[in-house]
Amino acid sequence: MTKQAEDYYRAYLREKQARDELEHLLEEKTRALYESNQALEEKILQLQNQQAVLMQAEKMATLGTLSAGVAHEINNPLAYAMSNLESLNYVKPVLGGLLSVSKDFIAKEISNDDFITELKRLNQQQSFGFLITDMDELLDDAQDGLRRIGAIVKNLLSFARPKNNLLAMADISKSLESGLKLLNNQLKNTHLICHVQPIPLSYCNLATLNQVIVNLLLNAKQACDGREQKAEIVVKLFSERSFIYLSVEDNGCGMSEETIKRIFDPFFTTKPVGQGTGMGMSIVYSIIQEHQGRVLIDSTVGAGSKVVCELPILEETDE
């Protein structure tokens, strides 16, 4: 090689080494990137799995509370309906006797005296006076119990599958109107203030939203029951930006932190046994959820509560 060629060659080798080193650097970095990316993907998968497990656990928990609640709720009325019907069983022989002796008497198959003797025997077996007062009560109570079970089942059904076949572009103030009409009687001692502004149509289910309004109004009214000052409920319906807001505010007993935390749990109630099923707010929650909205609670113990439903204005195609 000539001196010049040699110089070139050395320059080439130096350049080559520079390339080698840069390539090495690049490859190391690529590899590191690949590995951290791999680790990230694994983490994501892990997180997704964990989330799935959590969601399943939550579902099972809700199902658990739900079944436990249903069982508990149904058990009471069921127990007294059953015990009343059992009591009626005891008076069945006497009633049977009464009916057959009356039938024989009408058919003139037994004499007056025999009739009276038989009646006296039956009266001794089971006092007629007691029967007259007691039977009504037994039947009424049994019926009450069964009605109550019916109500629970009905609530459960609307919780399990709110009828979403009635979605349409509609004016939510229609729901409010009919809800207020429905509760007209129960709210007659309440100072009711309504601020209803014109709102745009939204793709919604007026029937289920009506249920929301009824539940909120009933809760508000019940919160005011038995309190010193006059019950005052403020209902507002308005729209702001892309949302429709429905709020119900009362000056009732208010809620503790604990109650607010559990208000949407199925069967959570602070009301005495026999008064609340604790389904109201969980139904409200699931209906508002179906409308892609949120339920916000603001409450102070002893001062009152405000429940706000925030509903996005939906188009028919937003589904």
Next chain:
Amino acid sequence: MKGIVYRGLEELVIENHGMAAWEALLDKHAPKNRVYISAQSYPDEELFAMANEVASILNKPLVDVLRVFGEYLFGYLIKKHSRILEQFDGFQSLILGIDSVIHAEVAKLYNEPNLPQISCEQIDDKHILLNYCSVRKLCFCAEGLIYGAGAHYGMKTQIDHQQCMHDGYEQCRMLLTYEGQ
């Protein structure tokens, strides 16, 4: 084809025929100012054209040129990626791991490489049946790489290229016979 393969060729040509020969190849078959970088991909045609040119200059069949290149390339690749080789205890385990270990590692280092599909079946401790499949049909280069691996481990290697993609088969079938150490 990744730049690292071109760089292997560059080194081979310069070592044996000098810088002028490499410059001439570049002038003729690569775009102006071409610089090959390992991780970058370049059109396969450049490699094929240069291999053909080398074959005609040396007056040798292309197949032989590719084989020689493959053999040299093996040495070049393991020089640049010595870490990959650490995982093997010999020729046999390296051949069995081309697809699942070596090229799997390559896929981590280089973005979207164009790798062949290679599967191996151990017949006995002297024979491996290797299947090669790739749209680039670089089976003779693969032969060279295998010879290179044999040389690296001091093995006597022989390849019986029983079926070839160049004859219309879906994949090449090579019976490797090896002995040594």
